[in-house]
Amino acid sequence: MLFHSPEFLFAFLPLALLGYYLLGRLPNKLWAVGWLAAASLFFYGWGNVAFLPMLLISLGLNYLLGIMLVEKPRPWLLLAGVAANLAAIGFFKYAGFLVEILNALTAADVPVPHILLPLAISFYTFQQIAYLVDCHEGRIGRPNPVRYAMFITFFPQLIAGPIVHYREIVPQIERDETFRIDQAKLVLGFTVFCFGLFKKIGMADTLAPLAQPLWDLAAGGEAAYLAFAWRGAVAFALQLYFDFSGYSDMAIGLGLMFGILLPFNFDSPYKSQTIIEFWSRWHITLTRFLTAYLYNPITKTVMRRRMERGQPVWTPRKPQLLPFLVMLAFPTLVTMGLAGVWHGAGWQFIVFGLLHGAMLVANHGWRATSAGRARIPAPLSWLLSPVKVLVTFLAVTVSFVFFKSPTLTDAMTVVRGLVGMGEHGGYLYFGDTVVVLFGLFIIWALPNTQEWVGLKAHSAPKAPARERARFAAFYWKPSPMHGLMVGAVLCITLLRIFGSPPAEFLYFAF
Amino acid sequence: MTDPEIYDGLTSILRQVFDDPELVATPDLSAHDVAEWDSFNHINIVVASEMRFGVSFKSSELEDLKNVGDFVALIRDKKAA
Incomplete structure (x- = not known):
């Protein structure tokens, strides 16, 4: 059901x-x-x-x-x-x-x-x-x-x-x-559920047909032209986020309606400035599972053995290649490779996992050797933040090409289009591009569901207290105005549900 | 083992891991306060503490730690047991 x-x-x-x-x-x-x-x-x-x-x-x-x-x-x-x-x-x-x-x-x-x-x-x-x-x-x-x-x-x-x-x-x-x-929990849960429903029906299902043509081309061995390829790949990255985080929101909302608080699974992952940060904000409960039961035990075993033998241990300020490879790169690649396979049996999933593993290792390496480099002064580093977010988002978008492709050959065909080596594809309709831009606006400019309803109390390092104060009227509270707004969103979503047969969630396949 | 002894031990571990001679282990110090305190350095601290204090931690015990104060309490309980 x-x-x-x-x-x-x-x-x-x-x-x-x-x-x-x-x-x-x-x-x-x-x-x-x-x-x-x-x-x-x-x-x-x-x-x-x-x-x-x-x-x-x-x-x-x-x-x-x-x-x-x-x-x-x-x-x-x-x-x-x-x-x-x-x-x-x-x-x-x-x-x-x-x-x-x-x-x-x-x-x-x-x-x-x-x-x-x-x-x-x-x-x-x-x-x-x-x-x-x-x-x-x-x-x-x-x-x-x-x-x-x-x-x-x-x-x-x-x-x-x-x-x-x-x-x-x-x-x-x-x-x-x-x-x-508990009326408060029921109302809050229903609100969160409605927003999850909107993410799924309103966003993910609308974005899906904008992503699919890229993979239809690839299935026929045809690489798309640059703009077509990127719009398709970005549409899929957005679709996957809205689909899965929408599902998680619905789960959390339903849980609250029964008086039970479930942990959050997403925390605006596309606002991440690095890949390390991305994995602490995307599918959080899977990351914490893999960290606790796979990554930590492997790293601990390797580290203990090195310490007992008196071999050099990797520390961030004294970077050495061998400890880095043995103690950081190895456990990361194993964990992410298996994380990839967890998503499905197929080489494309292994590549997806290893790609993220490699990016995480590069990220750790960069971070570890950055102590020697000069710090970027404040005004410049503020300007740099959006660039970091964009680069991280694009890297993740490319990795999701492997995630979506039914075979490795198809994935490589899509990637050929992304690097400008293709020429196929149809006309890019302006209306469709607006949908993608609207998706980007939501992920980058708006607070996420738990921030909006004020549920994010458990472990927030960067609580948006100042923003909340500035846009107090915008944030959710149990009021007639917000009730109307949620009702309107629900109405639109229900009209769409009855207009077409429901599509399955992407993550049901795992 | 007394709390001040544990704090002293942790201070020297933290200084070694982060190569920062000014770091001091205080009850409220947490991963959010040190930029390089990521999942990897966390394990580094854990293993170094296990060897220094002669205790061993279970994976689940480490998941719920919020700050150095929690960690010290965990080590103290382990030493007392």
């Missing part, structure tokens, strides 16, 4: 809310939690019941493993649990790709299996791996099975994240206040 489908908006969501808050009046709150878990399973099975058994098996096995680890932490058991989870994704997601590689390498002719990828498997598997680690490290007590089921299946985040930790969700559903109707 899609968040922007009529059956979700007008049947599932109202009924789920009604049941939740009615059952929430009972003294035992587990009824409401169970209702939410059951509703979530219904939501998941609606599109294809065949995926349900896999989710239930994964849920049951990980729950039992968690209990065993809570009772007695055993490293081999944790390892076996993580391996089993990875094997499940590996089978469904990569078996076909691996057979293709095997065939190419050995000239064998093993038939490539076509395995249907269970919806959301990458998301719920990662979430449960993090949970098993938490159990092993003694961070959580014996979990209640109903709460556990709800924590994994909670429909707002089940399909495409945010990837949440046990400690972020379960304490919330252990408190009685969560189940009391």
